[in-house]
Amino acid sequence: MSPVHSVDVSGVPTSGHGPKSPLWWGTIGFMIVEGTSLALCGATYIYLSRNFEAWPPPSIPEPSLLVPTITVALMLISCITGIFIDRYSKQKDRDALLGALVVCAVIKTVAIATRIYEFDSLNVAWYDTAYGSAAWFTLVFHTTLLAAELVEGIVFAVIFWMGPVHDDHYEDADEITFYSWFLFLAWLPLYFLIYFSPRWF
Helix, strand or coil: CCCCCCCCCCCCCCCCCHHHCHHHHHHHHHHHHHHHHHHHHHHHHHHHHCCCCCCCCCCCCCCCCHHHHHHHHHHHHHHHHHHHHHHHHHHCCHHHHHHHHHHHHHHHHHHHHHHHHHHHHCCCCCCCCHHHHHHHHHHHHHHHHHHHHHHHHHHHHHHHHHCCCCHHHHHHHHHHHHHHHHHHHHHHHHHHHHHCHHHHC
């Protein structure tokens, strides 16, 4: 009978950040799925535009730039705020992390509010033309991702406010920054596609 060997794993950490965390890999999976969906939105927009001599159609004005650009700027600011979330979560500074989560949630709330007004900036209803449907659907889908991220951030803020807080909560909060950058960077090409391509092509 073979001898049984045992290994002392008491020193192995029960939580970690980045690739050491199962949640990190789960977030990567979400990014792949959602990134593919956003890419399909962009591909649909381009495909439909090839079927028209003018895009948008001549009766529809070009989309406005002010509000959409404000939304993009707010998303970037929330990502920069997320740097502090990442730092404080690694330091396990509960109070500082709570403050950063609250500030980030406020910025994202304002970003979603401007996104609502952004639909008016398209200067077309979703049911008017294929152009309107493609642009609206892309905005709606990305907005649902922003809203889900906001809810997640609020939940973590409540956890760090009311407790109890465990080590894996710091690890989980750290992923908010990672995902925020994904939503921002994934939106940039769609932002230029929807708001600038009608001016350039």
